[in-house]
Amino acid sequence: MVSLVKIAFSIIFFAFFASSAASRVIELSDRFLDIHKEGQWLVMMYAPWCAHCKRLEPVWAHVAQYLYSSSVRVGRIDCTRFTNVAHTFKIRGFPTILFLKGDQQFIYDGDRTKDELVKFAMRLSGPTVQEITRTQSFDTIKNDRDLYFLYVGDKIGHLWDIYYKTADKYQQHAFFYQSHQDVVDNHAPVIKVPTIFVYKENLHYNFSINDDNDYDKINDTMQKWINSERFPTFPKVTRGNINQLFLTNKNLVLAVVEENAVEDISQDMIEFRDMVESVIKNKRHKYHDYFQFGWISNTELVNSIAMMEMTKPSLLVINTSTSHHHIPDDEPSKLTPQAIELFLEHIQNDTATRYGGNNVVVRFYRWWFETKMTLASMWKGNPILTMLLFGLPALFLSLIFYGICCPDILDAGDDDEEEEDESNDSSHMKKD
Incomplete structure (x- = not known):
């Protein structure tokens, strides 16, 4: 009896927790167009019939729960009801995940997991480059961030300008920080300043500069370096990344x-x-x-x-x-x-x-291969449904083609019958 009570209590508790988590998601309407520039928003544009949207719902509830105490408000909009919103934000598919702050709009195209969505929101919710003023902060950052970029030095000069500009471009993909040599202390191997590091897999890798005076060359080199280093050394590759x-x-x-x-x-x-x-x-x-x-x-x-x-x-x-x-x-x-x-x-x-x-031949072959594999997968998963999906349209088209191609035969048969009737009538008249 006691165990049954405990089980019932657990079910009620988890149901309440799930309901509480889901309630963190703000249901939005057309009025969102009037307030979307106020504050920071992480919004899911969805359609009720979309299977991908339904799979995202529990993840979205956990994201809203995690970000509830932050400055980011998490909401969702049914674009089949509020078509003005879908038109304004030029929504072409579901679900579409947007981060909005002021006039800026960012589209999320990564893996739809809680961790990745939270990181995406946290990166964009803060400043482009966050300043670290306390040595102790590095311990927290290293525990929370598996990968980040760090500029050590004063906020002046070509290197800082290029670093900030590049950080602004890649903010949605990585965390960017700035600090000073006395604050960094033993957390990074600083030999001279200014310098830039990437931290990943518990190691620091340095950005090397060959010519401090060539602005264009530094800009091009840093863009390529940050674009390359923003990934782990050996990540799991998915459709999202x-x-x-x-x-x-x-x-x-x-x-x-x-x-x-x-x-x-x-x-x-x-x-x-x-x-x-x-x-x-x-x-x-x-x-x-x-x-x-x-x-x-x-x-x-x-x-x-x-x-x-x-x-x-x-x-x-x-x-x-x-x-x-x-x-x-x-x-x-x-x-x-x-x-x-x-x-x-x-x-x-x-x-x-x-x-x-x-090339064209390869693209055509790829299309044919993907179509073949899709059909094979559908047949393996549900052969009856596959037959209905493709058999009925094929039968319908066959009837249409038959109707188009066969009227002459039918008409010919009718003409033969009319000629036979006329000949019979004429023979009767002769006998009379």
């Missing part, structure tokens, strides 16, 4: 593995993934400027890129500039760090076999 990874213009080295429904990976897959990761971790100085490493478990995405059904585990290297891809000739089970390094050297020397690309 692969387009951003393509912007690095590096070769994307992917360890292709398989996850189950609860995102668990078998031991042999983990060992393969760790082996690929060891190449960039041990030879970062050699490969980092030319290759971005990562791992991927999205079967549909991998097969779409390779235009074939990839085995798992396997290795796939994508040229993000030309959309070509490379696959090693060796069996995945025979790949070693040395074999992978040799394979990467062939890619650098442009001697590795290339597949794919972006």
Whole structure:
């Protein structure tokens, strides 16, 4: 009896918590157009019939709960009811996630997880570059931020101007800070000021400057450096971040593995993934400027890129500039760090076999392959529904074509019957 009471209490508690979390989301209407420039807003534009929107709802409730005590207000708008809002913000698909502050508008295109959405909001809610004035703050920042950029020095000079401008461009993708050498203390290896670091994987990597006086060169170099370093050394690649990874213009080295429904990976897959990761971790100085490493478990995405059904585990290297891809000739089970390094050297020397690309023939083949895989997936998931979806339209079109093509035959049959009737009538008249 006591256990039943406890279970009932737990159910009531979790139901109340879920209801409380959901209530943090503000239901908005057309009036939002009058107030959207007041304060900071993280808004989901949705449609009730959208399956992706429904999957996002519980995540959105947790985001609202987490940001409730911050300056960011979290809301959502039914664009099928309030079409003026959808028209004003030029909404083309659902769900569309926007961060609004004043006249600025940012569209979120990353993974729809609570952590990533919260980071997106927190980055944009603060100043472009946040100043750190206390040494103790670095401990907190390192615990909260797995990756951030740090400028050490006074807010003057070419380097600071370029850093601030670049931070403004990439604010939605990374955290940017500024401090002084006496505040940084032992938290970063400062040799001279001004200097810039990126912090990730518990290490600091320095931005090197060859010519302090060439403004254009520093600007171009820093833009490329920050765009490249804003990713972890070995991230998980998904549909949400692969387009951003393509912007690095590096070769994307992917360890292709398989996850189950609860995102668990078998031991042999983990060992393969760790082996690929060891190449960039041990030879970062050699490969980092030319290759971005990562791992991927999205079967549909991998097969779409390779235009074939990839085995798992396997290795796939994508040229993000030309959309070509490379696959090693060796069996995945025979790949070693040395074999992978040799394979990467062939890619650098442009001697590795290339597949794919972006010409008309390849685009058509890719479309055909994706269509085939989609139909196969639909058939495997629900063959009866697939037959109804494609069988009924095919039957309807067949009837239309039949009706278009066969009237002559029907008319011919009618004419023959009329001629036969006339001949019979004439024969009767003769007999009479």
